[in-house]
Amino acid sequence: xxxxxxxxxxxxxxxxxxxxxxxxxxxxxxxxxxxxxxxxxxxxxxxxxxxxxxxxxxxxxxxxxxxxxxxxxx
Amino acid sequence: xxxxxxxxxxxxxxxxxxxxxxxxxxxxxxxxxxxxxxxxxxxxxxxxxxxxxxxxxxxxxxxxxxxxxxxxxxxxxxxxxxxxxxxxxxxxxxxxxxxxxxxxxxxxxxxxxxxxxxxxxxxxxxxxxxxxxxxxxxxxxxxxxxxxxxxxxxxxxxxxxxxxxxxxxxxxxxxxxxxxxxxxxxxxxxxxxxxxxxxxxxxxxxxxx
Numbered sequence: 001x002x003x004x005x006x007x008x009x010x011x012x013x014x015x016x017x018x019x020x021x022x023x024x025x026x027x028x029x030x031x032x033x034x035x036x037x038x039x040x041x042x043x044x045x046x047x048x049x050x051x052x053x054x055x056x057x058x059x060x061x062x063x064x065x066x067x068x069x070x071x072x073x074x
Numbered sequence: 075x076x077x078x079x080x081x082x083x084x085x086x087x088x089x090x091x092x093x094x095x096x097x098x099x100x101x102x103x104x105x106x107x108x109x110x111x112x113x114x115x116x117x118x119x120x121x122x123x124x125x126x127x128x129x130x131x132x133x134x135x136x137x138x139x140x141x142x143x144x145x146x147x148x149x150x151x152x153x154x155x156x157x158x159x160x161x162x163x164x165x166x167x168x169x170x171x172x173x174x175x176x177x178x179x180x181x182x183x184x185x186x187x188x189x190x191x192x193x194x195x196x197x198x199x200x201x202x203x204x205x206x207x208x209x210x211x212x213x214x215x216x217x218x219x220x221x222x223x224x225x226x227x228x229x230x231x232x233x234x235x236x237x238x239x240x241x242x243x244x245x246x247x248x249x250x251x252x253x254x255x256x257x258x259x260x261x262x263x264x265x266x267x268x269x270x271x272x273x274x275x276x277x278x279x280x281x282x283x
Contacts, residue, residue: 005133008132008133010129010132010133037136037137037140038137039117039132039136039137039138040137041116041137041138041139042116042117042118042137042138043116043118044118044128046117046128046132046137048132048136048137073128073129073132074127074129
Protein backbone atom coordinates (compact mmCIF):
# COMPACT_ATOMS: atom_id res chain seq x y z
CA UNK A 1 0.00 0.00 0.00
CA UNK A 2 2.99 2.31 0.36
CA UNK A 3 2.92 3.39 -3.24
CA UNK A 4 3.29 6.77 -4.78
CA UNK A 5 -0.31 7.48 -5.72
CA UNK A 6 0.80 9.51 -8.69
CA UNK A 7 2.41 6.46 -10.27
CA UNK A 8 -0.87 4.58 -10.54
CA UNK A 9 -2.40 4.73 -14.00
CA UNK A 10 -6.00 3.53 -14.42
CA UNK A 11 -7.94 2.72 -17.58
CA UNK A 12 -11.33 1.49 -18.69
CA UNK A 13 -10.79 -1.29 -21.22
CA UNK A 14 -12.45 -4.25 -22.89
CA UNK A 15 -9.74 -6.74 -21.98
CA UNK A 16 -12.47 -9.17 -21.02
CA UNK A 17 -11.45 -12.78 -21.64
CA UNK A 18 -8.44 -14.85 -20.65
CA UNK A 19 -7.39 -14.76 -24.32
CA UNK A 20 -7.52 -10.95 -24.29
CA UNK A 21 -5.43 -10.93 -21.16
CA UNK A 22 -2.81 -13.28 -22.63
CA UNK A 23 -2.45 -11.04 -25.65
CA UNK A 24 -2.05 -7.94 -23.51
CA UNK A 25 0.43 -9.81 -21.31
CA UNK A 26 2.65 -10.33 -24.36
CA UNK A 27 2.43 -6.64 -25.23
CA UNK A 28 3.28 -5.64 -21.67
CA UNK A 29 6.23 -7.99 -21.64
CA UNK A 30 7.47 -6.60 -24.93
CA UNK A 31 7.38 -3.07 -23.52
CA UNK A 32 8.85 -4.18 -20.18
CA UNK A 33 5.80 -3.10 -18.20
CA UNK A 34 5.92 -5.37 -15.16
CA UNK A 35 3.51 -3.97 -12.65
CA UNK A 36 0.09 -4.29 -14.28
CA UNK A 37 -3.24 -5.96 -13.50
CA UNK A 38 -6.65 -6.18 -15.16
CA UNK A 39 -9.76 -6.57 -13.02
CA UNK A 40 -11.73 -8.97 -15.18
CA UNK A 41 -14.49 -9.17 -12.56
CA UNK A 42 -15.29 -5.55 -13.23
CA UNK A 43 -17.64 -4.22 -15.88
CA UNK A 44 -14.93 -1.74 -16.98
CA UNK A 45 -12.14 -4.38 -17.02
CA UNK A 46 -9.96 -1.86 -15.22
CA UNK A 47 -6.33 -1.93 -16.29
CA UNK A 48 -4.05 -0.75 -13.49
CA UNK A 49 -0.39 0.02 -14.08
CA UNK A 50 2.13 1.19 -11.53
CA UNK A 51 4.91 3.11 -13.23
CA UNK A 52 6.73 6.36 -12.70
CA UNK A 53 7.88 6.40 -16.32
CA UNK A 54 4.76 5.86 -18.40
CA UNK A 55 2.28 8.55 -19.36
CA UNK A 56 -1.47 7.95 -19.73
CA UNK A 57 -1.31 8.45 -23.47
CA UNK A 58 1.56 5.99 -23.92
CA UNK A 59 -0.60 3.24 -22.46
CA UNK A 60 -3.76 4.26 -24.31
CA UNK A 61 -1.89 4.25 -27.64
CA UNK A 62 -0.29 0.92 -26.89
CA UNK A 63 -3.52 -0.83 -25.92
CA UNK A 64 -5.62 0.71 -28.71
CA UNK A 65 -2.92 -0.15 -31.23
CA UNK A 66 -3.34 -3.78 -30.21
CA UNK A 67 -7.06 -3.74 -30.87
CA UNK A 68 -8.62 -2.98 -27.51
CA UNK A 69 -10.54 -0.05 -26.16
CA UNK A 70 -8.69 1.98 -23.58
CA UNK A 71 -9.50 5.26 -21.94
CA UNK A 72 -8.56 6.90 -18.69
CA UNK A 73 -10.68 5.81 -15.72
CA UNK A 74 -11.84 8.90 -13.91
CA UNK B 75 2.55 29.08 -13.67
CA UNK B 76 1.20 27.58 -16.83
CA UNK B 77 -2.48 26.77 -16.25
CA UNK B 78 -2.14 23.23 -17.63
CA UNK B 79 0.74 22.49 -15.37
CA UNK B 80 -1.23 23.87 -12.46
CA UNK B 81 -4.30 21.75 -13.22
CA UNK B 82 -2.17 18.69 -13.67
CA UNK B 83 -0.46 19.29 -10.37
CA UNK B 84 -3.72 19.91 -8.59
CA UNK B 85 -5.32 16.79 -9.93
CA UNK B 86 -2.36 14.72 -8.80
CA UNK B 87 -2.42 16.29 -5.34
CA UNK B 88 -5.98 15.04 -4.91
CA UNK B 89 -4.73 11.50 -5.19
CA UNK B 90 -2.91 11.57 -1.86
CA UNK B 91 -3.95 8.66 0.31
CA UNK B 92 -6.47 9.69 2.87
CA UNK B 93 -6.62 7.58 6.02
CA UNK B 94 -10.23 8.50 6.78
CA UNK B 95 -11.23 7.52 3.29
CA UNK B 96 -9.52 4.15 3.62
CA UNK B 97 -11.41 3.53 6.86
CA UNK B 98 -14.69 4.50 5.20
CA UNK B 99 -13.97 2.16 2.30
CA UNK B 100 -13.28 -0.69 4.74
CA UNK B 101 -16.45 -0.07 6.71
CA UNK B 102 -18.65 0.17 3.61
CA UNK B 103 -16.97 -2.83 2.01
CA UNK B 104 -17.88 -4.98 5.03
CA UNK B 105 -21.47 -3.72 4.94
CA UNK B 106 -21.77 -4.37 1.22
CA UNK B 107 -20.17 -7.83 1.37
CA UNK B 108 -22.63 -8.89 4.05
CA UNK B 109 -25.56 -7.40 2.12
CA UNK B 110 -24.88 -8.70 -1.39
CA UNK B 111 -22.25 -11.46 -0.96
CA UNK B 112 -19.06 -11.96 -2.97
CA UNK B 113 -20.87 -12.46 -6.27
CA UNK B 114 -22.98 -9.34 -6.07
CA UNK B 115 -20.14 -7.18 -4.79
CA UNK B 116 -18.69 -4.77 -7.38
CA UNK B 117 -16.21 -1.92 -7.23
CA UNK B 118 -18.89 0.29 -8.77
CA UNK B 119 -21.41 -0.42 -6.01
CA UNK B 120 -18.80 0.15 -3.33
CA UNK B 121 -17.67 3.44 -4.87
CA UNK B 122 -21.30 4.59 -4.89
CA UNK B 123 -21.80 3.65 -1.23
CA UNK B 124 -18.66 5.58 -0.29
CA UNK B 125 -19.51 8.49 -2.55
CA UNK B 126 -16.10 8.34 -4.23
CA UNK B 127 -15.03 7.53 -7.78
CA UNK B 128 -14.24 4.00 -8.90
CA UNK B 129 -10.77 5.26 -9.83
CA UNK B 130 -10.10 6.15 -6.20
CA UNK B 131 -10.82 2.54 -5.20
CA UNK B 132 -8.38 1.28 -7.80
CA UNK B 133 -5.69 3.51 -6.39
CA UNK B 134 -5.92 1.60 -3.12
CA UNK B 135 -6.66 -1.86 -4.49
CA UNK B 136 -5.62 -3.77 -7.60
CA UNK B 137 -8.99 -5.42 -8.13
CA UNK B 138 -12.04 -6.81 -6.37
CA UNK B 139 -10.14 -9.88 -5.15
CA UNK B 140 -7.35 -7.75 -3.76
CA UNK B 141 -9.87 -5.53 -1.99
CA UNK B 142 -11.76 -8.43 -0.40
CA UNK B 143 -8.50 -10.07 0.67
CA UNK B 144 -7.04 -6.92 2.19
CA UNK B 145 -10.23 -5.85 3.95
CA UNK B 146 -10.80 -9.43 5.12
CA UNK B 147 -7.28 -9.85 6.44
CA UNK B 148 -7.19 -6.52 8.24
CA UNK B 149 -10.56 -7.07 9.85
CA UNK B 150 -9.78 -10.66 10.85
CA UNK B 151 -6.53 -9.54 12.45
CA UNK B 152 -8.23 -6.67 14.24
CA UNK B 153 -10.88 -9.02 15.65
CA UNK B 154 -8.22 -11.60 16.51
CA UNK B 155 -6.23 -9.04 18.47
CA UNK B 156 -9.38 -7.98 20.35
CA UNK B 157 -10.06 -11.60 21.27
CA UNK B 158 -6.60 -12.09 22.76
CA UNK B 159 -6.51 -8.75 24.56
CA UNK B 160 -5.43 -9.03 28.24
CA UNK B 161 -5.41 -12.79 27.87
CA UNK B 162 -2.53 -14.54 29.58
CA UNK B 163 -2.05 -18.16 28.45
CA UNK B 164 -0.25 -18.80 31.73
CA UNK B 165 -3.16 -17.60 33.91
CA UNK B 166 -5.12 -20.07 36.10
CA UNK B 167 -7.71 -21.93 34.05
CA UNK B 168 -10.92 -20.29 35.33
CA UNK B 169 -9.47 -16.77 35.04
CA UNK B 170 -8.07 -17.33 31.56
CA UNK B 171 -11.24 -18.88 30.22
CA UNK B 172 -13.36 -16.09 31.73
CA UNK B 173 -11.17 -13.50 29.98
CA UNK B 174 -11.60 -15.39 26.72
CA UNK B 175 -15.36 -15.39 27.09
CA UNK B 176 -15.41 -11.71 27.95
CA UNK B 177 -13.24 -10.77 24.96
CA UNK B 178 -15.10 -12.93 22.50
CA UNK B 179 -18.52 -11.80 23.69
CA UNK B 180 -17.59 -8.09 23.56
CA UNK B 181 -15.87 -8.39 20.23
CA UNK B 182 -18.70 -10.31 18.56
CA UNK B 183 -21.55 -8.30 20.07
CA UNK B 184 -19.95 -4.99 19.13
CA UNK B 185 -19.01 -6.02 15.57
CA UNK B 186 -21.92 -8.09 14.27
CA UNK B 187 -21.28 -7.20 10.61
CA UNK B 188 -17.62 -8.17 10.85
CA UNK B 189 -18.63 -11.47 12.44
CA UNK B 190 -20.94 -12.14 9.51
CA UNK B 191 -18.30 -11.22 6.97
CA UNK B 192 -15.68 -13.43 8.64
CA UNK B 193 -18.20 -16.27 8.59
CA UNK B 194 -18.68 -15.69 4.83
CA UNK B 195 -14.91 -15.65 4.30
CA UNK B 196 -14.51 -18.87 6.23
CA UNK B 197 -16.60 -20.74 3.66
CA UNK B 198 -15.03 -19.04 0.63
CA UNK B 199 -11.98 -19.47 -1.58
CA UNK B 200 -10.35 -16.61 0.34
CA UNK B 201 -10.32 -18.76 3.45
CA UNK B 202 -6.79 -20.14 3.23
CA UNK B 203 -5.01 -16.85 2.59
CA UNK B 204 -6.95 -14.93 5.21
CA UNK B 205 -6.92 -17.31 8.15
CA UNK B 206 -3.54 -18.96 7.76
CA UNK B 207 -1.60 -16.60 9.99
CA UNK B 208 -4.37 -16.02 12.50
CA UNK B 209 -5.01 -19.72 13.04
CA UNK B 210 -1.35 -20.25 13.94
CA UNK B 211 -1.45 -17.52 16.60
CA UNK B 212 -4.68 -18.84 18.07
CA UNK B 213 -3.56 -22.45 17.98
CA UNK B 214 -0.31 -21.72 19.78
CA UNK B 215 -1.81 -19.38 22.40
CA UNK B 216 -4.89 -21.48 23.15
CA UNK B 217 -2.88 -24.70 22.85
CA UNK B 218 -0.46 -23.44 25.47
CA UNK B 219 -3.32 -22.33 27.72
CA UNK B 220 -4.93 -25.77 27.54
CA UNK B 221 -1.60 -27.54 27.99
CA UNK B 222 -0.84 -25.46 31.12
CA UNK B 223 -4.23 -26.31 32.60
CA UNK B 224 -3.62 -30.03 31.99
CA UNK B 225 -0.13 -29.82 33.51
CA UNK B 226 -1.49 -28.14 36.62
CA UNK B 227 -4.18 -30.80 36.88
CA UNK B 228 -7.02 -28.31 36.42
CA UNK B 229 -8.57 -30.14 33.46
CA UNK B 230 -8.31 -33.61 31.91
CA UNK B 231 -6.07 -34.08 28.88
CA UNK B 232 -8.18 -33.97 25.69
CA UNK B 233 -7.81 -33.15 22.00
CA UNK B 234 -7.69 -29.40 21.31
CA UNK B 235 -10.83 -29.79 19.17
CA UNK B 236 -12.79 -31.27 22.07
CA UNK B 237 -11.56 -28.54 24.36
CA UNK B 238 -12.44 -25.80 21.87
CA UNK B 239 -15.92 -27.19 21.23
CA UNK B 240 -16.84 -27.45 24.90
CA UNK B 241 -15.18 -24.14 25.81
CA UNK B 242 -16.60 -21.90 23.08
CA UNK B 243 -19.45 -23.46 21.10
CA UNK B 244 -22.02 -22.59 23.82
CA UNK B 245 -20.89 -18.96 23.77
CA UNK B 246 -21.03 -18.75 19.98
CA UNK B 247 -24.49 -20.21 19.99
CA UNK B 248 -25.76 -17.66 22.53
CA UNK B 249 -24.29 -14.86 20.42
CA UNK B 250 -25.93 -16.24 17.30
CA UNK B 251 -29.31 -16.31 19.08
CA UNK B 252 -28.70 -12.74 20.23
CA UNK B 253 -27.63 -11.40 16.84
CA UNK B 254 -30.63 -13.05 15.20
CA UNK B 255 -32.85 -11.78 18.02
CA UNK B 256 -34.47 -15.20 18.28
CA UNK B 257 -33.74 -18.51 19.93
CA UNK B 258 -35.40 -21.89 19.51
CA UNK B 259 -38.75 -21.86 17.75
CA UNK B 260 -38.43 -18.15 16.97
CA UNK B 261 -38.72 -17.10 20.61
CA UNK B 262 -37.41 -13.52 21.08
CA UNK B 263 -33.98 -13.54 22.71
CA UNK B 264 -31.62 -10.95 24.16
CA UNK B 265 -28.35 -12.11 25.72
CA UNK B 266 -28.08 -10.84 29.29
CA UNK B 267 -25.03 -10.95 31.58
CA UNK B 268 -26.96 -13.38 33.74
CA UNK B 269 -27.46 -15.88 30.92
CA UNK B 270 -23.92 -15.36 29.61
CA UNK B 271 -22.14 -15.97 32.91
CA UNK B 272 -24.61 -18.66 33.99
CA UNK B 273 -23.67 -20.58 30.85
CA UNK B 274 -20.00 -19.90 31.50
CA UNK B 275 -20.24 -21.47 34.97
CA UNK B 276 -21.69 -24.62 33.44
CA UNK B 277 -18.91 -24.79 30.85
CA UNK B 278 -16.33 -24.34 33.57
CA UNK B 279 -17.93 -27.13 35.58
CA UNK B 280 -17.86 -29.42 32.55
CA UNK B 281 -14.17 -28.81 31.86
CA UNK B 282 -12.74 -28.68 35.39
CA UNK B 283 -11.61 -31.85 37.08
